[in-house]
Amino acid sequence: MATAPLANVPNNLESFWMPFTANRQFKANPRFLIDAKDMHYTSHDGRKILDGMAGLWCVNAGHGRREIIQAVQAQVAKLDFAPSFQMGHPGPFELAARLTALLPGDLDHAFFTNSGSEAVDTALKIALAYHRVRGEGGRFRLIGRERGYHGVGFGGISVGGMVANRKQFGTLLTGVDHLRHTHDLEQNAFSRGEPAKGAHLADDLQRLVELHDPATIAAVIVEPVAGSTGVLPPPQGYLKRLREICDRHGILLIFDEVITGFGRLGAPFATEYFGVLPDIMTCAKGLTNATVPMGAVFVRKGIYDAFMNAPENMVELFHGYTYSAHPLAAAAGLAALDVYKAEGLFTRAKELGKHFEDAAHGLKNARHVVDVRNIGLMAGIELDSRPGKIGARAYEAFLKCYEAGVLSRSVGDTLTFSPPLIVTKAQIDEMFGTLAKALATID
Numbered sequence: 341m342a343t344a345p346l347a348n349v350p351n352n353l354e355s356f357w358m359p360f361t362a363n364r365q366f367k368a369n370p371r372f373l374i375d376a377k378d379m380h381y382t383s384h385d386g387r388k389i390l391d392g393m394a395g396l397w398c399v400n401a402g403h404g405r406r407e408i409i410q411a412v413q414a415q416v417a418k419l420d421f422a423p424s425f426q427m428g429h430p431g432p433f434e435l436a437a438r439l440t441a442l443l444p445g446d447l448d449h450a451f452f453t454n455s456g457s458e459a460v461d462t463a464l465k466i467a468l469a470y471h472r473v474r475g476e477g478g479r480f481r482l483i484g485r486e487r488g489y490h491g492v493g494f495g496g497i498s499v500g501g502m503v504a505n506r507k508q509f510g511t512l513l514t515g516v517d518h519l520r521h522t523h524d525l526e527q528n529a530f531s532r533g534e535p536a537k538g539a540h541l542a543d544d545l546q547r548l549v550e551l552h553d554p555a556t557i558a559a560v561i562v563e564p565v566a567g568s569t570g571v572l573p574p575p576q577g578y579l580k581r582l583r584e585i586c587d588r589h590g591i592l593l594i595f596d597e598v599i600t601g602f603g604r605l606g607a608p609f610a611t612e613y614f615g616v617l618p619d620i621m622t623c624a625k626g627l628t629n630a631t632v633p634m635g636a637v638f639v640r641k642g643i644y645d646a647f648m649n650a651p652e653n654m655v656e657l658f659h660g661y662t663y664s665a666h667p668l669a670a671a672a673g674l675a676a677l678d679v680y681k682a683e684g685l686f687t688r689a690k691e692l693g694k695h696f697e698d699a700a701h702g703l704k705n706a707r708h709v710v711d712v713r714n715i716g717l718m719a720g721i722e723l724d725s726r727p728g729k730i731g732a733r734a735y736e737a738f739l740k741c742y743e744a745g746v747l748s749r750s751v752g753d754t755l756t757f758s759p760p761l762i763v764t765k766a767q768i769d770e771m772f773g774t775l776a777k778a779l780a781t782i783d
């Protein structure tokens with residue numbers, strides 16, 4: 341299709357197969373972001389766009405942070421790449437020590453990856469291998485949850501519970517089962533924070549234990565707060581109950597903190613926020629403030645130690661990526677931690693939480709809204725779906741917000757917000773106010 345060239349937009353939009361995007365729809369009407377600073381992007385047509393999504397739940401300290409940029413620049417000039425297979429370089433050792441010092445309990449070892457998806461697949465592999473090195477190789481089953489998102493690797497989509505992400509890709513991993521999801525509009529619509537009803541849904545794990553025999557189950561993986569299916573905070577008491585059932589049956593509990601990590605809820609990680617300690621935890625995104633891709637898996641001491649009984653000249657875990665612990669990512673991670681600490685960003689969501697909650701729930705009576713959910717600095721505004729066109733109304737609202745200068749994200753018929761933790765109260769009001777206006781104008 342011949343269209344007039346747009347300023348700041350490349351002439352060839354065809355070759356790049358865009359991820360998780362309706363390519364033809366986008367390319368017919370492209371939206372480009374060309375620079376970013378603090379809370380704002382600049383669009384190709386020169387408009388300031390308030391970043392209501394921290395990019396993609398990841399730029400927690402805001403854009404263009406000088407300290408992080410300089411650390412990466414210095415690192416690339418000094419040591420651009422070094423392998424981490426049978427060789428070391430200083431960055432990841434320091435980063436692992438700093439990160440594990442932040443974590444509660446004995447979550448004291450870190451394995452580095454390049455993304456959340458890789459972190460999830462790594463966590464699942466560690467869980468299986470852990471049981472095997474302890475002589476319980478019969479524990480091969482992995483349990484996920486409906487409406488869970490754990491990235492796009494085969495492990496992640498197998499334990500994940502998003503139908504569209506699974507159905508194109510064949511048989512997936514075998515030996516996987518799913519807990520019921522916790523979203524219950526009838527009981528919990530317009531809850532503030534953790535909904536009151538639904539802790540009993542954790543007992544679904546007990547049902548699966550009885551169905552499969554606990555001696556076959558290696559691990560359960562959940563997001564403490566499901567993000568990508570529209571911000572679903574766990575019902576009060578749900579995670580504790582899941583932990584208890586895992587303990588009773590020797591099942592590892594994995595928290596996928598790719599979104600909830602690094603201050604999103606007003607604590608460094610959700611594990612502290614909810615007072616529930618997993619055995620394995622994944623993170624990515626905010627780890628480097630998204631400046632350089634990086635993910636990590638944290639494991640409790642007993643898990644790491646179980647691998648260390650093999651002869652000392654043996655590789656204990658046959659797993660790793662060329663770019664595991666890349667020097668630039670490690671430098672970005674260390675600098676990001678400095679920024680988070682210096683600016684108190686891990687607790688800022690707690691300080692702003694009430695304002696954010698009130699602003700989000702101010703949409704309760706807006707047109708089309710059937711639910712508002714929030715926790716920390718994340719919110720989901722769910723709209724009534726158009727008959728036979730799930731997602732169309734929220735997508736239109738997303739476009740209207742973008743045209744009006746606010747970046748949100750639509751998932752199904754939910755609009756999500758998850759701004760950088762440096763957001764101001766006025767900017768929070770602008771985000772939700774813009775959505776309110778948009779909703780008033782769409783069918």
Ligand SMILES: Cc1ncc(COP(=O)(O)O)c(C=O)c1O
Binds near residue numbers: 458490624
């Ligand atoms: C909970 C969770 N796990 C895993 C992932 C995948 O991370 P990535 O896109 O970095 O592979 C995401 C991404 O949004 C996520 O939200």
